[in-house]
Amino acid sequence: MAYRYEGVGDSIIVFPIDTDDVEPVTVFSRMTLTHDSESNFIVNGLLTSNLVNEIGSYSGTIRVPTDGLFGLEIIADGPWTVSFSE
Secondary structure, eight states: OEEEEEEESSEEEEOOOOTTSOOOBOSOOEEEEEEOSSSEEEEEESSSOOSEEEESOEEEEEEOOTTOBSEEEEEOSSEEEEEEEO
């Protein structure tokens, strides 16, 4: 199972959660992120900061925090992608 998000510029991604028992998304273990620009690319979890903080183009895979994610804050000035995988 994998999910992919893409956009241009700043964005907030909120993940669906179980409304009967509010829990963060924990099914994924990795995020692959890309950014195509010359300025800052910052990705914060809604409860975890500084998942990525790079200047310029970026491509990398990071581990999802073990306590899961409720969503992401993307700070970017160009096109970006975020893909989740197990």
